[in-house]
Amino acid sequence: MPDPTVVALGSVDPALVRGPPWGQAAFVPHPGPDDLAAAVGAIVRADAVVDRDALDRMPNCRVLARTGVGVGVDLVDVAEATARGMAVVVTPGSGSQAVADGVLGMALHLVKRFGPLNRPVREGQWARRAEIPVGDLSGARIGIIGYDRVGRRVGVLAEASGMRVLAHDRSPRPRTLSTAPI
Structure with a gap:
C-alpha cells in the first residue's frame, strides 16, 4: 500500500516540509489530478482557493492545513469542508519571525535611505551620497x-x-517578549 499523499495548494517549498508525518506520507508540491484525488491532506497557502470544486477534486482529503501569519481561511469553504468530514486547521505563529524581520528591514531601508543612496553609487557619483541625509534606528x-x-x-x-x-x-x-518599558 502506498504512503498517504499530502499535496500543496499554492507554492510550498518542499525543503520546508518536515516533521512527524514525513517518511510516513508522500508530499507532492505540484499536484496533478491523480495526486489531488489521492490526497489525504493539503497544505493550503494564502492565495489558494479551496471551494466546492476544489474539494470535489480531493474526495479522500481529511485535513486542510492553512499556513501563514494571518492564518485567515477566507478563501477556504470551511462549512463545506466540515460537512465532508475535513478538519480545517491553522498554523498560528508560523512565519512570524520572518515577517517581523521584514518589517525591521523595511524600517532600516527607509531610515538609511538605501534607495536614494544606491542611485549615485550605481552612476559612479559617490560624492553625491553626502547630499542625502540618513537617519538611525537608535533613538x-x-x-x-x-x-x-x-x-x-x-x-x-x-x-x-x-x-x-x-x-x-x-x-x-501583558508584554511577554520584552521587559523594556513602552
Missing part, C-alpha cells in the same frame, strides 16, 4: 498597531536596535 520611535505575535516580535527587534516602541492592540495583554 527613533516605532508605532506598532496590533501587538500580536508579529507585533511583539517587531517590538523586540526594534528595542534591540535602540528604538522606543509605542504599541497599541485592541485587546490588552
Whole structure:
C-alpha cells in the first residue's frame, strides 16, 4: 500500500516540509489530478482557493492545513469542508519571525535611505551620497498597531536596535517578549 499523499495548494517549498508525518506520507508540491484525488491532506497557502470544486477534486482529503501569519481561511469553504468530514486547521505563529524581520528591514531601508543612496553609487557619483541625509534606528520611535505575535516580535527587534516602541492592540495583554518599558 502506498504512503498517504499530502499535496500543496499554492507554492510550498518542499525543503520546508518536515516533521512527524514525513517518511510516513508522500508530499507532492505540484499536484496533478491523480495526486489531488489521492490526497489525504493539503497544505493550503494564502492565495489558494479551496471551494466546492476544489474539494470535489480531493474526495479522500481529511485535513486542510492553512499556513501563514494571518492564518485567515477566507478563501477556504470551511462549512463545506466540515460537512465532508475535513478538519480545517491553522498554523498560528508560523512565519512570524520572518515577517517581523521584514518589517525591521523595511524600517532600516527607509531610515538609511538605501534607495536614494544606491542611485549615485550605481552612476559612479559617490560624492553625491553626502547630499542625502540618513537617519538611525537608535533613538527613533516605532508605532506598532496590533501587538500580536508579529507585533511583539517587531517590538523586540526594534528595542534591540535602540528604538522606543509605542504599541497599541485592541485587546490588552501583558508584554511577554520584552521587559523594556513602552
